[in-house]
Amino acid sequence: MEVTTLSYENLHNHGQLFANMFRARHRTFIQHNKWDLPQADGMEFDQYDTPASRWVAVHRHGEVMAGVRLTPTIHRCGVYSYMIRDAQLGLLETIPRDLLNFEAPVDPYIWESSRVFVSDAVPAAERLRVQMQLIHEMVVSARSLGATTLLGIIPEHSPRLARRVGLDCVPVGPVMDTGGMNSVCVSISMATKLH
Template sequence: MQGTTLSFANLHNHGELFANILRARRESFIVRNQWDLPETMGMEYDQYDTPQSRWLAVHDDDGRVLAGVRLTPTTARCGIYSYMIRDAQNGLLDSIPTDLLYEEAPVQEGTWEVTRGFVAAGIPANIRHKVRMRLVMQMLRTSREEGIRTMLALLPSNWDRWAARCKLDMRAAGRNMNMGGIDYQAVWIDFSTQLH
């Protein structure tokens, strides 16, 4: 099991891994969760999959994706879009409530958004925690490389049950809300003490 962070600058070094991440996202969000999201060629994607983002994957030696997330800087801009949580707050996304945060969504260097996080279905229970920990370690490595002090994530509301086990400093950033039959909550993740 290994972790990789992809950017548009290094996609060519990793064969099918980027496409496999988008395929795994389709399986997680469109097939399993039955969300109405864009898809083509068996891959899920959206307007935030731009060169400004990074894609983190936990995968095996054959490129099978076990877990993943997308990171986008809160300073990102592409047409009318910035990043998912801010755009939802500004009323640009119908599927996410505008009152998802307790405060105004940040636009600042060193603060990135975490979206499209998943652990693939079918991962045996005895290695799920190991897969999740490997993803957290890749997030930490990427935060050091990119100078990320804080992440803002939209996570299932049970995040507090596994935050301590994953050794993450997390706190609520917004209210609980049900989206697509799943309870979610915006959460701050503090990486500032781990950047050295």
């Protein structure tokens, strides 16, 4: 199993991995979760997949097992900035505006973590190991980008898993329905050490 952080700068070094990440997102979010998201050629993408973002992929032999996207909260592309802020501003119809207990920050040290997934093809016996690899590389990448905090929307009970592995993960909004699952907005401090 390998873990790679992709960017527009290095994707040429990783063959089909970048496209496979979007294919895995398509299987997870469109085919499995039945979310109505932009797609083309069997790949899921949205307005936040820009050169400012980074993508962490856990993979084996080119098959993406898990992934997450990191986006700086200071980035803008047209009317869009990052998912949590845009939802709060009412630019997204599918995410409630009251997802966060405070005004969504625009700060070079705060990045958004979004499109987090573990493929349903990952066997139950491997899921925790894959999740641990994903979380570890997400933290390493975020720190290398200068992030001190990540904001994200995760399943309601995930903060407990995050705390089990040493992440300082705190809910910062109400539990909400996001496409048929209960989720919560969280703040994750990059200052803590992982187990």
